[in-house]
Amino acid sequence: MGTLTAQVQLTEAELKLLQTLVYQECGMYFDERRTHFLRDRLQRRLKACQIDSFHNYYRLLTSREGKPELASLLENLTVNETSFYRNKPQLELFQKTLLEDLLRRKQERRDWTLRVWSAGCSTGQEAFTAAIQICDALAYYYLRNPLPFEVPSPKPLIPPPWRLEILASDISYAALRAGQEGIFSEAHMEPVDYTTRLRYFEKTGDRYAIKKALKELVQFDFHNLKTEFLPQRNDFIFCRNVMIYFDEAEQKRLVDKFYNCLNPEGYLLVGHAESLFGLSTKFRMIHRNNGTAYQRIEGNA
Numbered sequence: 001m002g003t004l005t006a007q008v009q010l011t012e013a014e015l016k017l018l019q020t021l022v023y024q025e026c027g028m029y030f031d032e033r034r035t036h037f038l039r040d041r042l043q044r045r046l047k048a049c050q051i052d053s054f055h056n057y058y059r060l061l062t063s064r065e066g067k068p069e070l071a072s073l074l075e076n077l078t079v080n081e082t083s084f085y086r087n088k089p090q091l092e093l094f095q096k097t098l099l100e101d102l103l104r105r106k107q108e109r110r111d112w113t114l115r116v117w118s119a120g121c122s123t124g125q126e127a128f129t130a131a132i133q134i135c136d137a138l139a140y141y142y143l144r145n146p147l148p149f150e151v152p153s154p155k156p157l158i159p160p161p162w163r164l165e166i167l168a169s170d171i172s173y174a175a176l177r178a179g180q181e182g183i184f185s186e187a188h189m190e191p192v193d194y195t196t197r198l199r200y201f202e203k204t205g206d207r208y209a210i211k212k213a214l215k216e217l218v219q220f221d222f223h224n225l226k227t228e229f230l231p232q233r234n235d236f237i238f239c240r241n242v243m244i245y246f247d248e249a250e251q252k253r254l255v256d257k258f259y260n261c262l263n264p265e266g267y268l269l270v271g272h273a274e275s276l277f278g279l280s281t282k283f284r285m286i287h288r289n290n291g292t293a294y295q296r297i298e299g300n301a
């Protein structure tokens with residue numbers, strides 16, 4: 001087969017077919033404002049696969065052998081923009097109020113497990129930021145309320161008997177691989193202050209690597225938010241700047257699933273431009289100093 005250079009002609013109906021397939025597979029909805037993006041990425045995939053008709057490409061996507069190509073297409077349609085400490089007022093609320101309350105409630109119950117899920121984690125900065133904030137919050141909490149146990153020396157990031165599990169998930173394998181690697185450029189590090197860099201990062205050449213002890217707290221894994229089987233028993237779910245790419249029906253379904261993926265009184269944190277208004281009445285809004293989070297209301301299952 002020769003190299004394809006010319007663009008494949010696409011009809012509106014063909015584009016609509018692709019839009020529907022993408023929506024069914026991952027919930028991303030490409031309305032009229034975003035069809036140029038869909039068209040552009042489709043052309044790139046056609047070229048990469050050396051396929052010269054939409055019909056043949058669609059047949060591939062919907063066949064069993066076409067699964068890897070479908071995954072590549074979806075990956076190419078995702079927007080992976082992210083950063084450390086994104087939406088600082090919300091993270092202040094997370095660390096200073098929500099975490100404090102949760103640590104106290106859990107300690108009273110002698111429940112020492114803390115489970116956090118970064119759903120749509122991209123390259124991991126959101127999950128690593130949460131890990132840093134939790135380590136700092138635990139250290140500060142036990143500075144004021146010493147643990148009734150002997151703490152080993154040197155102090156581990158997570159004082160026993162606490163267990164912290166952070167799951168970072170995405171549908172982009174490339175993003176997951178980058179997160180797993182945990183190495184960031186100077187530009188990525190811009191929001192990270194120097195004391196945090198010293199505690200949690202190692203300089204390797206002109207880049208910064210997450211230190212092993214912190215890295216081990218975060219597990220990266222593939223999860224498609226469109227599916228029904230999602231990680232359960234979370235105390236916090238961060239799903240920020242993901243739902244903006246879904247339509248309202250899919251947002252409602254997802255928020256409903258998140259309700260069931262949270263522990264009683266667990267928290268859902270959505271992006272700055274997102275809200276649960278009109279999507280669910282099963283959460284109460286917590287708003288402080290420009291930071292917003294949602295807490296699961298009980299008796300609503």
Ligand SMILES: C[S@@+](CC[C@H](N)C(=O)[O-])C[C@H]1O[C@@H](n2cnc3c(N)ncnc32)[C@H](O)[C@@H]1O
Nearest residue numbers: 026078081082120122170171172224225240241
């Ligand atoms: C803009 S990034 C947001 C990253 C991070 N949450 C933040 O706020 O900085 C959106 C991420 O959602 C992921 N995503 C989109 N649809 C998804 C789906 N159905 N399941 C899982 N992840 C998805 C994309 O791959 C992308 O990495």
